[in-house]
Amino acid sequence: xxxxxxxxxxxxxxxxxxxxxxxxxxxxxxxxxxxxxxxxxxxxxxxxxxxxxxxxxxxxxxxxxxxxxxxxxxxxxxxxxxxxxxxxxxxxxxxxxxxxxxxxxxxxxxxxxxxxxxxxxxxxxxxxxxxxxxxxxxxxxxxxxxxxxxxxxxxxxxxxxxxxxxxxxxxxxxxxxxxxxxxxxxxxxxxxxxxxxxxxxxxxxxxxxxxxxxxxxxxxxxxxxxxxxxxxxxxxxxxxxxxxxxxxxxxxxxxxxxxxxxxxxxxxxxxxxxxxxxxxxxxxxxxxxxxxxxxxxxxxxxxxxxxxxxxxxxxxxxxxxxxxxxxxxxxxxxxxxxxxxxxxxxxxxxxxxxxxxxxx
Numbered sequence: 001x002x003x004x005x006x007x008x009x010x011x012x013x014x015x016x017x018x019x020x021x022x023x024x025x026x027x028x029x030x031x032x033x034x035x036x037x038x039x040x041x042x043x044x045x046x047x048x049x050x051x052x053x054x055x056x057x058x059x060x061x062x063x064x065x066x067x068x069x070x071x072x073x074x075x076x077x078x079x080x081x082x083x084x085x086x087x088x089x090x091x092x093x094x095x096x097x098x099x100x101x102x103x104x105x106x107x108x109x110x111x112x113x114x115x116x117x118x119x120x121x122x123x124x125x126x127x128x129x130x131x132x133x134x135x136x137x138x139x140x141x142x143x144x145x146x147x148x149x150x151x152x153x154x155x156x157x158x159x160x161x162x163x164x165x166x167x168x169x170x171x172x173x174x175x176x177x178x179x180x181x182x183x184x185x186x187x188x189x190x191x192x193x194x195x196x197x198x199x200x201x202x203x204x205x206x207x208x209x210x211x212x213x214x215x216x217x218x219x220x221x222x223x224x225x226x227x228x229x230x231x232x233x234x235x236x237x238x239x240x241x242x243x244x245x246x247x248x249x250x251x252x253x254x255x256x257x258x259x260x261x262x263x264x265x266x267x268x269x270x271x272x273x274x275x276x277x278x279x280x281x282x283x284x285x286x287x288x289x290x291x292x293x294x295x296x297x298x299x300x301x302x303x304x305x306x307x308x309x310x311x312x313x314x315x316x317x318x319x320x321x322x323x324x325x326x327x328x329x330x331x332x333x334x335x336x337x338x339x340x341x342x343x344x345x346x347x348x349x350x351x352x353x354x355x356x357x358x359x360x
Contacts, residue, residue: 026088026291027062028284030116031102033075033095036067041208042235044259047322048117048280052091054327055281059288059336070208072096083109088291089137091283094118097177100127107132115139116283117276118179119301137290138300140283142276144180147258147307148187148232154271154309155228155256156198167198170220172206172213172231172240184232184258201226206236213239221247228254234261234272241267260319262310272310275318275347279306282345285335294337308347317351331357 030052034045049065056063064085068075072095079102082090089112092099099120103113112135119141128136152169161167171188174181185203192200201224206212213236217229221243231237237257244253245267260274286302289295308314321327331353334343343349 025060025062027064027085028056028089028091028287029082029085029087030063030065030091030280031075031078031082031093032065032067033070033072033093034067035069036065040210040235041070042210042233042238042259042261044233044235044261044277047277050322050325050327051278052280052284054330055284055332057328058330058332059284061284061288063284068095070095072098076101079105082106083111087111089114089287091116091280091287094120095178096175097121097124100124103128103136104132107135111135112137114283114287115141116280117141121179138286138295139302140279140286141303142180142279142307143303143305144183145187145190146305147273147276148184149191150187150307150309151184151256151258151271151273152188152191152195152230154273154311155230155254156195158270159228159254160252161197165197167227168201168225169198169228169230170202170204170217170224170226171200172204172216172229172236174208174232174236175205181232188230198228206231206239208233208235210235210239210242213237214243215239217243218247221249225251226253229256231255231257233257234259234264234269237269237272238264238267241269258307260310260315263319263323273307274310274315275306275308276304277322278347278350279304279345281330281332282335285332285345289337292338304345306346312347314347314351317354318347321354329357330354 032045032049036046052063066078090106091114092102093116106113114137119139159167173185204216206216217240229240234257237255241255255269256271257269258273260272262269262272286295330350334353335345
């Protein structure tokens, strides 16, 4: 009799658990295009994984991260291994435009995809079959156009310009194909149109690399006067700063980048825009809500203007918590639609979610 009662209780507990979306676990593979540690392109991609790991713990998601080490050929070769792991979802970054082929391979194996930070182009999206579109579950992309524009305007506002003085600007782009690089450049170009006091003297590619930026700026400084250097990421900004210091320039050059890697003790720069490193966490939050049918189809593809200046009041705490790996104190579940009062995913609200967990 007691055994039968116990069996009924256990069955009911299992039934309740299976119907409770909050406790349901699934496996996600993140195909990280970067390196697992700091390198010549900075530490942005390893930090994306740190945010995702903290969010996965909060959301009861099994997360596996595979690093492609900025090698798109290596990234393609990893797909068979990913398929063999049988994840429910794969989070992809469209580095150098290779995500389309990966999405098709995953869909052929009934594995869903989610785009992070760099999305497919309109042309690539239109080439997906109905099944492939259904298995592309969503995307979360920062507003890179806005970041490019904000960085330009921020540098111009910081620069101590004199009356009737024209400002010369040099820009360093990431690459020719990655959507983030193209959109940041487009934001810069549009901002330049509306500021007649700034003249662009050069616009070149440095492949997100500190070393390549260093070599290019070192050469350009031998024959050109530069007032402002705009770079598509902080690693290139650090390389530019190193070149300036070694060239013993006798006038100020203001340097800005993107990623919030700004605290380089050897080559500090003037300005950086960031916060988007946390969007990996938002990708898992959205996947949890998609899996539990909280997120309607029209809200599954999001472009978020998350970028904040390094002059923001939230910058110091955000970067300190990241550098000290205290991300487990963020309450990422507060951003899920399953929360009683879900927060919008912003740098300010991340600070709020941190404070809630540490003070309660």
